Each structure stands twice: as structure tokens, then as C-alpha cells.
Amino acid sequence: MKHRRFLLERPRCSYRVRCGPKESINVVKPAAIVRRLILTFTALVLPLCLTLGKRTAPAEVTPVIHKGVRYVAPNDDGRRGYVEARDAHTNDKIWELTVFTNPIDPNLEEDVQWVFIESLSIRDNTLIVASERKNTYEIDLKTKAITQLPPAQSQTATPQPHNIPEVIQRAVTNGSLVKGYDLSFHLIPSYLQGDFNGDGNIDVAVLVKQRATGKVGIAIVHGGMGKATILGAGRAIGNGGDDFAWMDSWQVYAKNRAAHAAGETSVLRLRGDALLVGKTEAASALIYWNGEKYVWLQQGD
Known part of the structure; x- marks a missing residue:
């Protein structure tokens, strides 16, 4: 009878082992172990899945300025890519145009389906818009007609965005360059930096084009004052005339440069x-x- 009683009570002893009259050891049930593993796995993996399901913020797109108008891509709506045209001086909105839209699948995370504009650039009288999916669109600034380029043509036809120094952006915005001039990028580099007036501040010389005539020249924006001096582009200086379209190279000639260009008869002392x-x-x-003022010193012809 005692032996039979032991057999009936044995299942209960499978979870508690008696080691002596006053002590015992608890044995964790297999089901509890599985539950703990599931909870641990969920706690570790779920945050990672949520992170992977969210896209990063879009990159800030550098605005471009053309004929007194600043073109910007706000990138605040993932369902469409659009640009705004604003007055470069007053920042008033002139028009807004949707370039492309993104169909959203309701069965998928919405934000990972968003597509934003990646870059803006100007070519002739056309605004070039590149998306994150490497699609390229051309906007005719006269008619606002939008043309999507074929993939192969997109890779070769899209100009790289121009990185304009902040001092130039300020000069364009506050009016010292906006009246009658556009930035020009027909030479590389399109701008140079140096202390051109010797006041200890870094100045920027940038290529410009007179809007009314198309004549090319140089605008020197003084870092200490932020005002631009126009050379060429309709304003004659020395033998250079009022149109620097002939120029195919330019560089900074440092103040402390020991050697001097061919044709000089003495070392020029520069401020x-x-x-x-x-x-x-x-x-x-x-x-x-x-x-x-800025003066012209001919070096050869």
C-alpha cells in the first residue's frame, strides 16, 4: 500500500525534490522556461523591427537661385515631391509645383514608402530635379512643363548641385547681387576665396552673368561688409572689357607670392x-x- 501511495504522489515530486527534512529545491517548469525565452526575444527584437520600419529624415536640399528667383524643395511631404519658387529678395512665394507623387500601399509601413527630392540645379532656363530613387525631372521655367528623363539619360544629364558659400547666399538674398545678375557655373571652380582687399577677412570672388545682356564677369563679395563689387558683366575694367566670356582660367594670386607672372618688370606689392x-x-x-578700387594689370597678350 505504501508503495502504491508513493507512485501516486511521484508526479508532484517531479517539480519539488526533497533533499532532507527541512530543505527542498524548486525545479522550474519547462513551460515557464519557454515563456521567459519568448519574452526576452520579443524585448530584444521588437525595438529593432520598429527601428527598421522607420526611414531616416530626408537630406536638406540646397536651394538654387536663377534670375532673382530662389527654388527650394521643402521635403515635408513624403507622398509627393514638390518645389517652391520664391522671390530671392523678399522670400515671397511665387508659385508651387508638384514634380512627382508616391502611391502608398496601405498594407505596408507608410514612411518607408516616402520618396523625397535629393537635389536641385539649373541648366539654361531649366530646373533639374533629382529624386532619392535617382529619377530626374526637367522643369521648363517658362511653361512649368515637367519632363521625366529616361534612366540612362538621368545619370548623365543631371548636373551636380553647386555648393555656394554662405556669404554669396547672403549677397544674393539681401539684394547686392539679386538686381540684374545671376551666378554662373561655366568654369570650375565657379568661385575663389581669399583676402582680396587686405582687411583680414575672407572674401569670395564668384562668376556672374548680367541678366540683361548675358555678359560674364566676376563679383567680389567682401566678408567684412557683405557688399559685392562687379568686374566685367557689363562693367568694364582695364583690357578685360565689360565681358569676361574670353576667360577660361582663373586662380588666386597670393599676397605673399614670391614669384610674379611673366611680363612684370618688378615685384608687385599687394595689399x-x-x-x-x-x-x-x-x-x-x-x-x-x-x-x-580694383584695378587691372596686364601680364601679356
């Missing part, structure tokens, strides 16, 4: 850095600050 402009296998010249 600041100068610009060395030239035409390949032809003339070159120095443009420098004489304490009152």
Missing part, C-alpha cells in the same frame, strides 16, 4: 590677395585692390 585671370595660350592679367 591683399589678387586674382590671376587668363585665356589659354594668350593674355593674362592680375586684378588687385589698390586701396580704393
Whole structure:
């Protein structure tokens, strides 16, 4: 009878082992172990899944300025890519245009389906819009007609966005450049930096084009004042005339440069850095600050 009683009570002892009259050891049930593993796995994996299901914020798109109008991509609506045209001086909105839309599948996470504009650039009178999916769109700024380029053409036709120094952006915005001039990118580099007037501040020289005539020149924006001085682009200086379309090279000629360009008879004492402009296998010249204005020093012809 005792033996039979032991057999009946044995299942209960499978979870508690008696080691002595006053002590016992608890044995965790297999089901409890499984539950703990599931909870641990969920706690570790669920946050990762939620993170992977969220896209990162879109990159900030550098605005472009053309003929007194600033074109911006707000990138605040993942369901569509659109651009705004704003007055470069007052920032008033002129128009808004949706370039592309993104169909959303309700069965999937919405934010991972969003597509934003990646870059803006100007070519002639056309605004080039590139999306994160490497699609390229052309907007005719006269008619606002939108054309999507074929994939192969998109990779070769999209110009790289231009990184414009902040001092130039301010000059365009506050009106010292906006009236009658556009930035030009027909040469690389399209701008140079140096202390051109010798006041200890970094200035920026940038290529510009006169809007009314298409004449090319240089705008020097002084870092200490933020005002632009136009050379060429309708304003004649020395032998360079009022149109620098002939120029195919330019560089900074440092103030402390020991050597001097061919054709000089003596070492020029400069107040600041100068610009060395030239035409390949032809003339070159120095443009420098004489304490009152920028002057032209011919180096050869």
C-alpha cells in the first residue's frame, strides 16, 4: 500500500525534490522556461523591427537661385515631391509645383514608402530635379512643363548641385547681387576665396552673368561688409572689357607670392590677395585692390 501511495504522489515530486527534512529545491517548469525565452526575444527584437520600419529624415536640399528667383524643395511631404519658387529678395512665394507623387500601399509601413527630392540645379532656363530613387525631372521655367528623363539619360544629364558659400547666399538674398545678375557655373571652380582687399577677412570672388545682356564677369563679395563689387558683366575694367566670356582660367594670386607672372618688370606689392585671370595660350592679367578700387594689370597678350 505504501508503495502504491508513493507512485501516486511521484508526479508532484517531479517539480519539488526533497533533499532532507527541512530543505527542498524548486525545479522550474519547462513551460515557464519557454515563456521567459519568448519574452526576452520579443524585448530584444521588437525595438529593432520598429527601428527598421522607420526611414531616416530626408537630406536638406540646397536651394538654387536663377534670375532673382530662389527654388527650394521643402521635403515635408513624403507622398509627393514638390518645389517652391520664391522671390530671392523678399522670400515671397511665387508659385508651387508638384514634380512627382508616391502611391502608398496601405498594407505596408507608410514612411518607408516616402520618396523625397535629393537635389536641385539649373541648366539654361531649366530646373533639374533629382529624386532619392535617382529619377530626374526637367522643369521648363517658362511653361512649368515637367519632363521625366529616361534612366540612362538621368545619370548623365543631371548636373551636380553647386555648393555656394554662405556669404554669396547672403549677397544674393539681401539684394547686392539679386538686381540684374545671376551666378554662373561655366568654369570650375565657379568661385575663389581669399583676402582680396587686405582687411583680414575672407572674401569670395564668384562668376556672374548680367541678366540683361548675358555678359560674364566676376563679383567680389567682401566678408567684412557683405557688399559685392562687379568686374566685367557689363562693367568694364582695364583690357578685360565689360565681358569676361574670353576667360577660361582663373586662380588666386597670393599676397605673399614670391614669384610674379611673366611680363612684370618688378615685384608687385599687394595689399591683399589678387586674382590671376587668363585665356589659354594668350593674355593674362592680375586684378588687385589698390586701396580704393580694383584695378587691372596686364601680364601679356
